[in-house]
Amino acid sequence: MAVADQNLHRAVVEHWVRLAVYQRLGKDLPQTAAAPNPLVVNVSARHCHLTQAAVEALFGAGHQLTPMKWLYQDGQFAAKETVTLIGPRSRVISNLRILGPCRTLNQVELAYTDAVALGFEIPLRLSGNIEGTPGGMLMGPAGFFEMNQGVIRALRHVHMHPDDAEFYGVNGGHDMQLKIVGPCAVTFDKLLVRVDKAFKLEVHIDTDEGNACNLQPDTPCELIK
Ligand SMILES: [Zn+2]
Numbered sequence: 001m002a003v004a005d006q007n008l009h010r011a012v013v014e015h016w017v018r019l020a021v022y023q024r025l026g027k028d029l030p031q032t033a034a035a036p037n038p039l040v041v042n043v044s045a046r047h048c049h050l051t052q053a054a055v056e057a058l059f060g061a062g063h064q065l066t067p068m069k070w071l072y073q074d075g076q077f078a079a080k081e082t083v084t085l086i087g088p089r090s091r092v093i094s095n096l097r098i099l100g101p102c103r104t105l106n107q108v109e110l111a112y113t114d115a116v117a118l119g120f121e122i123p124l125r126l127s128g129n130i131e132g133t134p135g136g137m138l139m140g141p142a143g144f145f146e147m148n149q150g151v152i153r154a155l156r157h158v159h160m161h162p163d164d165a166e167f168y169g170v171n172g173g174h175d176m177q178l179k180i181v182g183p184c185a186v187t188f189d190k191l192l193v194r195v196d197k198a199f200k201l202e203v204h205i206d207t208d209e210g211n212a213c214n215l216q217p218d219t220p221c222e223l224i225k
Helices: 010-025 052-059 112-118 162-168 207-212
Strands: 040-044 047-049 067-070 077-086 092-100 107-109 136-140 143-147 151-154 157-160 175-180 186-195 202-206 221-224
Touching: 010 040, 040 207, 047 077, 052 077, 052 136, 052 143, 092 112, 112 151, 112 207, 151 202, 157 162, 162 186, 186 207, 202 207
Parallel strands: 040 202, 047 092, 107 151, 157 186
Antiparallel strands: 047 107, 067 077, 077 092, 077 136, 136 143, 157 202, 175 186, 175 221
16 A cells, blocks of 8 residues: 555564664765665555545545545645546446646556556556546536546655755656565566655555565665665
């Protein structure tokens, strides 16, 4: 899941422990431990972002999303509410999670495996860049909402604060590599760097990518410029 308790995230705790150990030993920090922030890698399961208007069409006038679990990025949450996505061949994905808060556009993010199951061909896009992408029908307890476009497979990316960008020597729009070790070791290229003062260091990959390398909470990962 993409969700994690920001106060208890394993990577954050390990980062603190490492810093404390090296400080206690009076040793110089190795490069990864010298990073200003821990590297958190999260797998984003299929989900959607909706406008308030879409939420009201699906759940009723005046309906507000209810946070169920807070995500690692401040202010972002997995909502209690889910919708059903109906694809072009009337195949459906039920329990599609809504991530809040509401946005100014409607977007469904699927893995390629989901798209095959639904009978979609979906393009690989940067989140928010949905011009000319396929649409779909959403169904909620109070009604339907037709999306004319917005079904994508999201480009893998890393969120970072300007301090992280400086440490790794990259800028927004650059590509990095994400190296994942273990029995199913994989190195992903073309990990898009997204920099914002509001961001915490976090990689987002989808379920196809996470399953390909059997990413587990204790799998070591490394960001490479
Ligand atoms: Zn992201």
